[in-house]
Amino acid sequence: MTPRRTQPADRSGAPPRRRGGLRRRLVVAFVLVAAISAGALAIASFLLVRQARLQGSLNARGVEARQDLRLAASISYSEASSFVRAYERPGTHAVLVFPGRNAIPSNSLANPAIPASLRGVVRQGKLGYERFEIGGRPYLVLGGKVPSSVARLYLLFDESSVQGNLSQLRNTLAAAWLGVVLLAALIGNALVRRTLEPVARASEAARLMASGRLETRLPAGAPDEFGAWAAAFNEMADALEAKIAELVAAQNRERRFTADVAHELRTPLAALVAEASVLSGQQNQLPAPARRPVELLIADVRRLRRLVDELMEISRLDARSEGVQRHAVDVASIAAALIGARGWQDRVAVSGTLTLSTDPRRVERILANLIGNAIEHSGTGISVRTGSDGEAGWVEVADDGPGIAAEHLPHVFGRFYKADSARTSPGTGLGLAIALENARLLGGAISVSSDAGHGSVFRLTLPLAPRSVSER
Numbered sequence: 001m002t003p004r005r006t007q008p009a010d011r012s013g014a015p016p017r018r019r020g021g022l023r024r025r026l027v028v029a030f031v032l033v034a035a036i037s038a039g040a041l042a043i044a045s046f047l048l049v050r051q052a053r054l055q056g057s058l059n060a061r062g063v064e065a066r067q068d069l070r071l072a073a074s075i076s077y078s079e080a081s082s083f084v085r086a087y088e089r090p091g092t093h094a095v096l097v098f099p100g101r102n103a104i105p106s107n108s109l110a111n112p113a114i115p116a117s118l119r120g121v122v123r124q125g126k127l128g129y130e131r132f133e134i135g136g137r138p139y140l141v142l143g144g145k146v147p148s149s150v151a152r153l154y155l156l157f158d159e160s161s162v163q164g165n166l167s168q169l170r171n172t173l174a175a176a177w178l179g180v181v182l183l184a185a186l187i188g189n190a191l192v193r194r195t196l197e198p199v200a201r202a203s204e205a206a207r208l209m210a211s212g213r214l215e216t217r218l219p220a221g222a223p224d225e226f227g228a229w230a231a232a233f234n235e236m237a238d239a240l241e242a243k244i245a246e247l248v249a250a251q252n253r254e255r256r257f258t259a260d261v262a263h264e265l266r267t268p269l270a271a272l273v274a275e276a277s278v279l280s281g282q283q284n285q286l287p288a289p290a291r292r293p294v295e296l297l298i299a300d301v302r303r304l305r306r307l308v309d310e311l312m313e314i315s316r317l318d319a320r321s322e323g324v325q326r327h328a329v330d331v332a333s334i335a336a337a338l339i340g341a342r343g344w345q346d347r348v349a350v351s352g353t354l355t356l357s358t359d360p361r362r363v364e365r366i367l368a369n370l371i372g373n374a375i376e377h378s379g380t381g382i383s384v385r386t387g388s389d390g391e392a393g394w395v396e397v398a399d400d401g402p403g404i405a406a407e408h409l410p411h412v413f414g415r416f417y418k419a420d421s422a423r424t425s426p427g428t429g430l431g432l433a434i435a436l437e438n439a440r441l442l443g444g445a446i447s448v449s450s451d452a453g454h455g456s457v458f459r460l461t462l463p464l465a466p467r468s469v470s471e472r
Contacts, residue, residue, distance in 0.1 A: 022199075023192050030188030031181060038180040042173040050166050057140060058129060061157050065127060065142040068155060072096070073147040080104045080151070091158035098151050110134060110156055118143055122152050131159070138163045198226035202233060214241040276301040324441060329360045331395055332386045335367050339384075342368075347375060352386035354393045356464050362438045363462075366446075367395065369435040370458050374399040378455065388464060392444075395460040404450040412448055435460075 068087070075083055080096045084106040087094035093110035097103045105111035112134050118141065121128030127144040134156065143154040201218055208216040217237060218230035276298045286294060331354040339348045348371060367384070374382045378401030385396045404412060413436045416429035432446075439446050443463050450456035 023196055026192045027185065027188045031184045034184030035181045038177050042177045046170055046173055049169060053162055053166060057159060057162050061140055061142055062127065065144060065155050069144045069146055069153055072153050073149065075146060075149055075151055077101065093156040095154040096151055114154060205233065209237060214244060324359045326357050326359055328355060329358050329363060330355050331363060334360055334364050335384045338364055338367055344371065344375065347380050348382045348384060350384045354386035354388055354395065356393045356462060358442050358462055362442055366435045366438050366460060369431040370397040373431055377401045393462050393464055396457055398455060398457045400455040403452040403454055404456050405452050409448060409450060
């Protein structure tokens with residue numbers, strides 16, 4: 001069979017499947033890895049550049065401060081005012097402090113309170129520095145002791161340009177990080193889509209095969225793991241299709257055999273029935289020793305006739321040659337008429353009401369089999385209850401018999417299945433199977449619940465609105 005790409009399946013009422021879960025998780029994982037990696041790199045880069053810029057500014061200003069301290073050597077208090085004014089220029093200010101006297105600033109607007117930590121370092125004769133804001137602007141403040149003097153000189157350098165450059169770098173890195181994340185999302189989605197495309201095709205192919213399209217195959221030939229997977233899938237599909245074809249052929253042969261056997265038995269069976277009828281009419285005239293064998297013969301002929309009739313019926317059901325004639329049906333009335341016609345009034349009670357559009361002949365056949373089965377295994381205490389739940393109508397046939405053992409429940413609708421291993425019951429083992437096939441033909445179903453020793457309940461469910469078997 002020629003491999004082909006799978007096509008989207010028709011809507012068949014299957015429950016919706018959640019798609020893209022794995023794809024989303026892989027894309028999110030890819031983006032997270034890219035975001036964390038790019039974020040860590042951006043943060044590390046910013047910190048390194050920031051440290052380098054601030055250290056470079058400090059080194060340059062430190063050299064300048066040492067030169068200014070040497071120029072201020074031996075300065076007197078009277079000369080301090082004119083001295084510090086010489087330092088005043090845009091972005092640079094100076095403050096000269098003599099112990100016990102007021103500080104002398106180069107600009108009255110730039111006369112901050114010198115932090116105690118910086119003053120402590122300067123008192124020790126060291127060149128110290130601190131960074132803090134003055135008037136909302138970032139400043140680098142360096143201080144040192146003036147040589148050959150008790151004065152202390154503090155130089156204030158505006159670092160707005162440095163901080164501005166760092167802010168610009170930070171924004172650039174943040175924008176670059178966001179771009180990397182978006183690019184990672186696009187690339188990750190493309191890669192994941194391409195990587196998972198064979199998985200999606202395989203999932204769709206499996207779903208199509210599950211819906212009955214056994215000719216579905218995957219495109220094979222790719223030189224990778226997915227190519228080998230597709231080849232293995234196609235081999236499995238070929239084997240499965242061949243096996244199912246064999247099973248279908250065997251099932252068709254079985255159906256034809258059953259139909260042929262039932263058909264061939266009808267002619268000799270008709271003669272047997274006629275002869276049995278003659279014997280039944282003359283049974284009282286027979287010698288006493290011959291009466292019992294004649295009774296058994298007549299019972300077996302009737303059982304054989306019932307078996308052949310049921311084989312013919314189930315063959316027609318299997319061949320889907322049975323039609324459905326729908327009418328408005330009062331199910332409770334059908335059950336009551338059936339019970340009356342068969343003389344079961346003393347053993348079966350009917351309750352409830354149910355009217356729906358269906359085939360009355362098939363409903364009667366189903367009820368006859370279900371009630372007959374209850375009578376066969378219980379005898380008395382049988383009830384037929386009808387009703388609806390707004391979406392479907394239901395009929396329950398309950399009995400107070402010995403019930404069905406749990407191990408038998410999954411098989412009670414099987415053909416020729418009997419819970420009695422000795423197979424001594426008068427039934428053919430086809431009644432419940434025929435009832436189930438008729439229910440399916442009407443778009444319904446039959447279920448059973450039972451408690452060993454407390455009876456059984458068979459529940460027939462039928463749609464209120466017409467629904468064909470193909471719609472199920």
